[in-house]
Amino acid sequence: MRDFYPEDMVWRNRVFDAFRAAGAAAGFEPYDACVVESYELLARKAGEEVGEQIYHFLDKSDRHLALRAEMTPTLARMVAQRQKELSFPLKWTTIAQCFRYERMTKGRKREHYQWNVDIIGEESILAEAEVIGAAVDALRRMGLSTCDFKVHVSSRRFLGELLASSGIPADRHAQVFLALDKRGKMPDAEIAAMLKDGGLSDGEVEATFRIMETKDFAGCAELVELFSLAELAGFADALQFDISVIRGLSYYTGIVFECFDTAGEFRAIFGGGRYDNLLTTIGGEPATAVGLGFGDVVVTELLKTRLGEDAARVKKGIAVGFMFPEQRDAAVKLAAQLRAAGECVNLSLRAQKPKKFFSHADQGGAAKAVFIGPDDVEKGVARMKNLETRIEDELCLS
Numbered sequence: 498m499r500d501f502y503p504e505d506m507v508w509r510n511r512v513f514d515a516f517r518a519a520g521a522a523a524g525f526e527p528y529d530a531c532v533v534e535s536y537e538l539l540a541r542k543a544g545e546e547v548g549e550q551i552y553h554f555l556d557k558s559d560r561h562l563a564l565r566a567e568m569t570p571t572l573a574r575m576v577a578q579r580q581k582e583l584s585f586p587l588k589w590t591t592i593a594q595c596f597r598y599e600r601m602t603k604g605r606k607r608e609h610y611q612w613n614v615d616i617i618g619e620e621s622i623l624a625e626a627e628v629i630g631a632a633v634d635a636l637r638r639m640g641l642s643t644c645d646f647k648v649h650v651s652s653r654r655f656l657g658e659l660l661a662s663s664g665i666p667a668d669r670h671a672q673v674f675l676a677l678d679k680r681g682k683m684p685d686a687e688i689a690a691m692l693k694d695g696g697l698s699d700g701e702v703e704a705t706f707r708i709m710e711t712k713d714f715a716g717c718a719e720l721v722e723l724f725s726l727a728e729l730a731g732f733a734d735a736l737q738f739d740i741s742v743i744r745g746l747s748y749y750t751g752i753v754f755e756c757f758d759t760a761g762e763f764r765a766i767f768g769g770g771r772y773d774n775l776l777t778t779i780g781g782e783p784a785t786a787v788g789l790g791f792g793d794v795v796v797t798e799l800l801k802t803r804l805g806e807d808a809a810r811v812k813k814g815i816a817v818g819f820m821f822p823e824q825r826d827a828a829v830k831l832a833a834q835l836r837a838a839g840e841c842v843n844l845s846l847r848a849q850k851p852k853k854f855f856s857h858a859d860q861g862g863a864a865k866a867v868f869i870g871p872d873d874v875e876k877g878v879a880r881m882k883n884l885e886t887r888i889e890d891e892l893c894l895s
């Protein structure tokens with residue numbers, strides 16, 4: 498699991514601030530829930546990786562509980578619980594701590610925070626556009642541009658139609674999707690073997706691989722609409738059709754998408770899609786939904802490489818110090834006055850030599866510093882130094 502030292506929190510806050518600002522800017526309402534769920538709600542279909550990665554345990558009353566691996570089942574549970582009272586479409590957002598017992602690799606940890614944005618109860622593709630648009634906005638707020646990342650989009654419905662037209666029946670598609678999602682992670686020969694185990698003939702396996710070469714999405718009305726909405730909303734340059742995007746979770750039914758860095762260095766930055774049946778699966782009334790999960794791990798690694806390790810640290814606040822114990826009271830009073838005026842003040846806890854104080858203030862990320870010596874108290878005036886410009890202002894000590 499992860500420890501966040503202050504230098505890590507600076508990055509986490511920068512990323513979370515962008516998540517919250519982008520969610521609010523697009524009109525998503527925040528919600529939250531406990532990280533512990535019933536195992537039954539989270540337990541998933543065979544073949545789904547995330548089902549095998551759930552941390553679960555029995556509590557003292559023998560209830561089978563689990564730490565959530567993702568927020569989507571919890572969201573579906575919360576909506577189903579109040580489905581009659583809520584007015585749809587809902588636009589909800591959260592930053593959820595998630596746990597997955599997976600192999601630790603670059604960008605994948607056993608604990609991560611995942612920003613979720615979901616729209617429930619809206620069939621139109623504008624829902625996809627709003628959700629993806631919010632995620633693109635978050636990336637831009639963090640300081641990245643569409644040169645750094647691309648959102649790869651496809652449609653399971655479209656892929657299903659292509660498979661059906663090659664004679665592969667709909668009841669095989671779920672298995673085909675799970676096998677195809679492994680492409681790039683395992684050799685094609687193994688994927689072919691998985692497809693054959695799923696009941697596909699040699700000819701059908703061959704046809705499936707041929708379909709994966711599809712470059713043209715003109716035959717898919719929902720993708721055409723998504724691209725035209727993205728054009729209007731100003732993020733078409735972030736989108737790219739990619740038939741190989743399948744998604745490892747079996748609840749997706751329509752458009753699916755995954756965001757990657759353009760250099761191809763990292764794992765997925767975010768992923769999501771439309772899921773039409775999850776609410777009924779957990780006992781709710783039918784409701785269509787679309788959403789995404791955007792983890793904090795990959796994007797932070799990407800930001801560090803693109804903007805520099807120290808880029809998140811902004812100089813702010815005022816450091817207040819004093820030379821001898823006799824000036825402590827004046828420093829305490831000044832700090833209180835500055836704080837009352839709305840400033841963030843880091844007051845030294847003990848007397849210091851000026852050199853040490855100023856180097857500490859600089860390393861600690863202060864924008865300005867006031868150092869009070871015996872002369873200052875005598876004159877009743879101290880100087881506040883801007884640590885970047887070196888310009889000094891006078892302050893009254895009273």
Ligand code: HAM
Binds near residue numbers: 566608609787
């Ligand atoms: P997911 O693709 O499993 O989808 O995860 C979404 C994102 O969470 C990934 O793209 C990645 O940024 C982050 N993530 C996942 N696992 C890890 C990990 N072990 N370490 C670090 N980051 C990770 C879902 O979870 C869906 N529930 C998303 C969704 C919401 N679909 C509809 N609404």
